[in-house]
Amino acid sequence: MRLTTKQIAVIKQKTALIFGDDAQVYLFGSRIDDNAKGGDIDLFIDLAKEIENPVAKTIRLNGVLQQEIGMQKIDIIFHALSYDWLPIHSEAKERGILL
């Protein structure tokens, strides 16, 4: 996994702040590959509960993380109760790393 300990801590802290303590956040995509270089930070937020305004929360988390981590290439997808479970969610959860 190509994230620093500090980056992981920031991602977990800000996700909990915006989505709640029980939100699980997975890293997936090229950053889980130790041999790759660069690339976006792809995050999957999984919530086992209903959520209000998920788009606004995702945008806010993305903006905060870009500022904290100091890079623009962050992409976040989410799933919450009552929303469709999509193939990309399965891929992120099965192949990704729980932070």
Place this chain on the structure above:
Amino acid sequence: MINDRLRFLQLLQLVDKETLHLEQIIHRFFEQQETISLEWLQEKLATATGVDQLESFSAKFSRLQDTLGDKLLPLFLKLSAEPIGTAIENLNRAEKLGLIMDTGQWLGARQLRNFLVHDYIEDLTILLEALEQARIMSVVLINTANAIKHYAQKIGIDKVNNAQTR
């Protein structure tokens, strides 16, 4: 320096044009509705015109954000003798100058675009919320464009100095 000023003026004109186009598509797409509903969105997506309007709104929103953030703002900072850095640093500088209210909101708006692509967003409640957010963010973009323009006028970089061009 003169070339930078000319380029800046050209970019101001481009921003004016892109702002107008964004305002026009907002007018056509949202039809002056103060709040939008799932029923409204379903009706929109049931017609080719509605789908075209959604795509047009998304494209014009993205274009104005790119022109402002990637082109106009860095050149504005350069002409204002402000330090230029990464996109994030430039936005932070703009926030300090009072040109934007919230750097995080600006940065997050790039993520918003992913939610505006109808082909990928099958859940209409997500698309609906994304449209509400994009409508709010459009006002933020247009206000930023106006703030940069007024600041440029104030410090006199909104015109090419004829004396210097001779």
